[in-house]
Amino acid sequence: MKKVLSIVCLILVxxxxxxxxxxxxxxxxxxxxxxxxxxxxxxxxxxRGCFKGMQDAAKLFGVRAIYTGAPQADVNQEVTxxxxxxxxxxxxxxxxCANPDGLRAPINKAIAAGIPVVTFDADSPNSNxxxxxxxxxxxxxxxxxxxxxxxxxxxxxxxxxTVTGQLNHEERKSxxxxxxxxxxxNMKVVAVGNDNNDQTKAATVIAGFLQxxxxxxxxxxxxxLGGVGAAAAIREANAIGKVKxxxxxxxxxxxxxxxxGVISASIAQGTWSMGYWSMTxxxxxxxxxVKPVDGWRSKDINPLPGVVDTGTNxxxxxxxxxxxxx
Amino acid sequence: MKKVLSIVCLILVxxxxxxxxxxxxxxxxxxxxxxxxxxxxxxxxxxRGCFKGMQDAAKLFGVRAIYTGAPQADVNQEVTxxxxxxxxxxxxxxxxCANPDGLRAPINKAIAAGIPVVTFDADSPNSNxxxxxxxxxxxxxxxxxxxxxxxxxxxxxxxxxTVTGQLNHEERKSxxxxxxxxxxxNMKVVAVGNDNNDQTKAATVIAGFLQxxxxxxxxxxxxxLGGVGAAAAIREANAIGKVKxxxxxxxxxxxxxxxxGVISASIAQGTWSMGYWSMTxxxxxxxxxVKPVDGWRSKDINPLPGVVDTGTNxxxxxxxxxxxxx
Numbered sequence: 001m002k003k004v005l006s007i008v009c010l011i012l013v014x015x016x017x018x019x020x021x022x023x024x025x026x027x028x029x030x031x032x033x034x035x036x037x038x039x040x041x042x043x044x045x046x047x048r049g050c051f052k053g054m055q056d057a058a059k060l061f062g063v064r065a066i067y068t069g070a071p072q073a074d075v076n077q078e079v080t081x082x083x084x085x086x087x088x089x090x091x092x093x094x095x096x097c098a099n100p101d102g103l104r105a106p107i108n109k110a111i112a113a114g115i116p117v118v119t120f121d122a123d124s125p126n127s128n129x130x131x132x133x134x135x136x137x138x139x140x141x142x143x144x145x146x147x148x149x150x151x152x153x154x155x156x157x158x159x160x161x162t163v164t165g166q167l168n169h170e171e172r173k174s175x176x177x178x179x180x181x182x183x184x185x186n187m188k189v190v191a192v193g194n195d196n197n198d199q200t201k202a203a204t205v206i207a208g209f210l211q212x213x214x215x216x217x218x219x220x221x222x223x224x225l226g227g228v229g230a231a232a233a234i235r236e237a238n239a240i241g242k243v244k245x246x247x248x249x250x251x252x253x254x255x256x257x258x259x260x261g262v263i264s265a266s267i268a269q270g271t272w273s274m275g276y277w278s279m280t281x282x283x284x285x286x287x288x289x290v291k292p293v294d295g296w297r298s299k300d301i302n303p304l305p306g307v308v309d310t311g312t313n314x315x316x317x318x319x320x321x322x323x324x325x326x
Numbered sequence: 327m328k329k330v331l332s333i334v335c336l337i338l339v340x341x342x343x344x345x346x347x348x349x350x351x352x353x354x355x356x357x358x359x360x361x362x363x364x365x366x367x368x369x370x371x372x373x374r375g376c377f378k379g380m381q382d383a384a385k386l387f388g389v390r391a392i393y394t395g396a397p398q399a400d401v402n403q404e405v406t407x408x409x410x411x412x413x414x415x416x417x418x419x420x421x422x423c424a425n426p427d428g429l430r431a432p433i434n435k436a437i438a439a440g441i442p443v444v445t446f447d448a449d450s451p452n453s454n455x456x457x458x459x460x461x462x463x464x465x466x467x468x469x470x471x472x473x474x475x476x477x478x479x480x481x482x483x484x485x486x487x488t489v490t491g492q493l494n495h496e497e498r499k500s501x502x503x504x505x506x507x508x509x510x511x512n513m514k515v516v517a518v519g520n521d522n523n524d525q526t527k528a529a530t531v532i533a534g535f536l537q538x539x540x541x542x543x544x545x546x547x548x549x550x551l552g553g554v555g556a557a558a559a560i561r562e563a564n565a566i567g568k569v570k571x572x573x574x575x576x577x578x579x580x581x582x583x584x585x586x587g588v589i590s591a592s593i594a595q596g597t598w599s600m601g602y603w604s605m606t607x608x609x610x611x612x613x614x615x616v617k618p619v620d621g622w623r624s625k626d627i628n629p630l631p632g633v634v635d636t637g638t639n640x641x642x643x644x645x646x647x648x649x650x651x652x
Binding site for chain 1: 351354379386459462465596598599606617620622626627631632633637644645648649
């Protein structure tokens with residue numbers, strides 16, 4: 001009987017050791033920890049991919065990810081939502097900003113209260129946020145240029161349809177134009193048009209290009225609706241396959257046209273990565289895992305990378321099925 | 327007796343459950359997993375901070391980080407080292423490239439063999455590496471501009487000492503010049519010199535500026551030796567405090583001069599972050615944790631962010647002690 005009891009004791013001790021060893025894994029969070037994602041225009045499909053990435057990371061850490069946002073793309077409404085989230089004293093906040101400076105004060109307030117904040121997709125660069133995670137639009141345009149060059153064997157006339165005057169679209173255009181000029185001497189951008197993020201307008205713009213430029217071999221559209229409009233114009237002109245389209249983003253309309261072979265490719269943003277790494281960064285700050293130097297909190301030192309270009313991928317017929325949202 | 331035995335059985339079952347729950351934490355790696363950091367000029371102090379970050383992350387994951395590299399800044403030597411590392415079939419490789427294209431073939435070979443590779447500090451952009459983690463030199467120059475503007479109350483004449491023709495230094499200079507031009511209308515860059523990464527040359531260049539520009543209020547040096555040379559010139563001219571220096575990097579000489587009050591500040595690169603996040607990214611790939619879309623491996627999709635700007639911090643008298651290496 002004594003022997004049995006001592007075995008029981010031994011097992012208990014072993015079990016306790018195992019439990020404390022398990023508890024020691026710094027990546028095992030508390031299931032009660034709540035991390036918020038805050039957006040504007042909160043119902044749009046685009047954010048679903050971002051939140052999926054955040055949820056996937058939260059699951060690995062054993063913590064909770066919660067989605068909220070302002071229904072409209074309205075900065076005041078978003079400030080109100082953010083204030084409500086701060087009042088709940090969450091473990092961390094990932095926010096995309098309807099306006100860079102409008103969100104600055106509440107972001108700084110959260111951080112002053114000890115709540116880690118990162119921005120994703122749309123930054124507030126003058127706030128105290130630890131990090132911004134989003135697409136480098138210039139690099140995204142460069143990726144589009146490399147892909148259209150590959151499609152066309154490095155030669156021919158191409159055009160761009162963009163949203164003139166809107167920073168992210170101008171950057172995509174510049175990345176595209178600069179990359180072709182620098183790396184593909186036998187390709188030429190012969191026309192740039194403004195589709196104003198409107199499908200019908202894009203169809204008109206591209207129809208004009210097709211008429212004016214009989215040697216046109218490709219079109220880069222910096223916005224998804226531009227791509228759908230370009231597809232309509234090229235179908236109308238019986239030029240499917242003769243004029244290649246490289247579009248942007250992964251709306252269902254775009255993916256369907258890739259599947260059909262009307263759009264050759266689209267540039268997918270790393271929305272899942274934005275959410276996954278936002279969550280991972282917040283967890284690392286909250287659990288005090290990142291320590292570039294001792295006592296960084298009191299020394300005005302940011303322990304995280306400042307900017308993450310979440311990158312892009314090229315969607316084509318061969319991988320399009322993976323990009324439909326589930 | 328039967329009762330005791332059933333208790334023992336129950337405890338055993340519980341212990342097993344705890345063990346498997348512990349094993350289920352996806353961030354608990356196998357202590358036998360080996361991740362390599364590969365450098366060139368492998369003895370220099372700069373890499374120590376990078377490897378410290380990698381080691382810190384490896385410790386959290388319970389895996390091994392191993393440092394190796396080519397003794398010289400020689401690309402052929404580094405290729406040999408990388409080939410030797412690949413032959414050991416490690417769990418992952420973080421490499422800084424002596425030459426962007428010289429390392430491309432062995433990096434691609436490693437990835438084809440299923441070994442995740444990221445680059446840090448110096449990239450091989452045309453290779454298949456999953457991610458590049460390093461300082462955006464343009465952003466670093468912008469940070470220097472914002473800090474010198476703060477020091478000088480947003481007005482006055484400043485000069486730049488740089489390494490003309492070397493890309494990372496030209497980018498630092500451009501970030502500095504552009505930021506002042508855009509955001510600080512009362513500041514003016516009145517001179518730009520080439521110190522050629524040489525302390526004596528820098529002292530001569532800055533002495534010339536001091537003579538030619540009696541209203542000079544500040545100097546930005548894009549390299550550490552330039553900063554030390556500038557300090558000598560300003561000391562010689564009895565202008566300590568009258569002309570502020572913002573330098574680059576955290577060599578001991580620079581830190582000592584900050585402590586002494588001769589150099590006002592220096593821009594510290596995120597070396598620790600390069601190592602910490604390289605290790606974290608490699609672990610995530612190795613353990614198949616990042617899944618932006620199902621089956622990304624067979625679909626030509628990069629599951630990681632493409633580029634991480636590991637950021638900078640401003641080192642001043644108030645936080646300089648934290649930057650001495652231990």
